[in-house]
Amino acid sequence: MPSSRLNLTGLDPAVPSVASALGAVLHDDAGGRWVDWEAGVWCAGLGHQHPAVVRAVSEQLSAVGHVGYRWTHPVVEQAATRLAEVAGLPDGRVVFLSSGSEAVELAIRLAHAVTGRQRLARIAGNYLAAYGAARGPGWTELTERTVEHRLGPDVAAFVLEPGNASGTVDLPSRDLVESVARGVQNGGGLLVVDEVTTGFGRTGRWFGYQHYAVRPDIVAVGKGAGNGYPVSAVVVSEEVAARLPPDFRHAQSHQDDPAAAAAVLAVIDTMQRDGLVERSAILGQRLRTALLAVAGSAGEITEVRGRGLMCAVSLRPVDQGGPAAAEVQRRLAAAGHLVGANPARNCLRLYPPLVIGEEQIDALAQALRGALA
Ligand SMILES: Cc1ncc(COP(=O)(O)O)c(C=O)c1O
Missing domain, CATH: 3.40.640.10 (Type I PLP-dependent aspartate aminotransferase-like (Major domain))
Incomplete structure (x- = not known):
């Protein structure tokens, strides 16, 4: 069915249609689930539908x-x-x-x-x-x-x-x-x-x-x-x-x-x-440590930078043979992780809900390894 929605963002949706959201996870109608590493548009700090x-x-x-x-x-x-x-x-x-x-x-x-x-x-x-x-x-x-x-x-x-x-x-x-x-x-x-x-x-x-x-x-x-x-x-x-x-x-x-x-x-x-402010500091450290471990084994990552649960991962520039951030973003979405991407700077963006779990961080790191392989 044609959509009456005027999409001015220039972005294609990674999830066809979100049916519900809870905590850090988005669900569609067909049983699909994705970890939302952008907390909506960096809004749902307490997790969706708190x-x-x-x-x-x-x-x-x-x-x-x-x-x-x-x-x-x-x-x-x-x-x-x-x-x-x-x-x-x-x-x-x-x-x-x-x-x-x-x-x-x-x-x-x-x-x-x-x-x-x-x-x-x-x-x-x-x-x-x-x-x-x-x-x-x-x-x-x-x-x-x-x-x-x-x-x-x-x-x-x-x-x-x-x-x-x-x-x-x-x-x-x-x-x-x-x-x-x-x-x-x-x-x-x-x-x-x-x-x-x-x-x-x-x-x-x-x-x-x-x-x-x-x-x-x-x-x-x-x-x-x-x-x-x-x-x-x-x-x-x-x-x-x-x-x-x-x-x-x-x-x-x-x-x-x-x-x-x-x-x-x-x-x-x-x-x-x-204690979500303290949690953000601790989990942010854990996120960066996990991403730096991926960077250690995958030469495609040139920098991991962040403070608390605000984090960016720079990839080797495309003109130097690096992977395009948008492609890595697509692969991560296919693996159940919605991250942000900035094509101009060739970097990924992670601003998850502050209630993100340690196991979700470990799963993202593993998925990123796979997406860069
Ligand atoms: C630092 C900063 N200031 C202001 C805004 C604008 O906020 P809004 O999109 O709610 O108008 C944004 C949105 O991303 C932002 O990141």
Whole structure:
């Protein structure tokens, strides 16, 4: 039957149609099962259909899921307080939105409004958002080779994506991140961290910026915040909140929806109760060790890099006789493992649910050996 779905991703599905998902595993109708090494789009940190999130959102939807931003609800207040705490800005203020792109866009708007400046800086290759300011001109792009970061006192914000880099897991050095953040903040600009992908335990700490000696002014979150329920948020420090012009306005239909806040609260509770941040650090180490063992016996792997359960495997370039990442991805899918692939960089991507099991890691390593043979 022809599909009415407009597929703008340029990607062919590896699974014909997903019938159900549980934990780290996707099922189709015909008895097929795949380990989801991408956690959806890097969202389902607790695993698909986690009962705590399903229950919290269902109950909230039954009571009141959406009221409009003119009103508040106890669950919104509670989730805001808890999110500000885990984000490291305990006296901060929080606004809930729906997507990561919206959160980053609002964070940038806030930085312009608070500083009265236009110029922005980011590390080259960072994704930040699907549209808007993050896609527009006017950015100073930083690289590790930028010898002197000439960021004068006209910078509104350094918008830092701490290591995701569009799924290629390029981890910026401490020197780059800390020197640019210091320079910008000392000059009156803000440090905005885009934790949409690196937040909620992905890197083995609550937030990716916590691998650096920096204190953000604004933290944007999304993805893992709702474990697949569409919620994002912007956390601003108390100082930034106090500096906002009184006429600053931002209003969206699903701003501060109780159902979304209930999802965030259930995610934070579960992560704390089950020690998932610590688990991400430990299992991430195990994943890298298993992949390095494959690399030791298969010359096709040139690098394994990662932090926590955010991992990339670089393959020998195709023009040097290496295997195409997309082909290795296809072979792994046939063996029951859905991994990401970046053809331009010829690398594989592994961002599994934080509940991934040790036996699933060992099975992936074995399947990768087979796929590279
Ligand atoms: C670091 C980062 N920021 C922002 C976004 C945008 O989030 P969303 O796709 O939810 O709009 C993404 C999406 O992949 C991301 O990886």
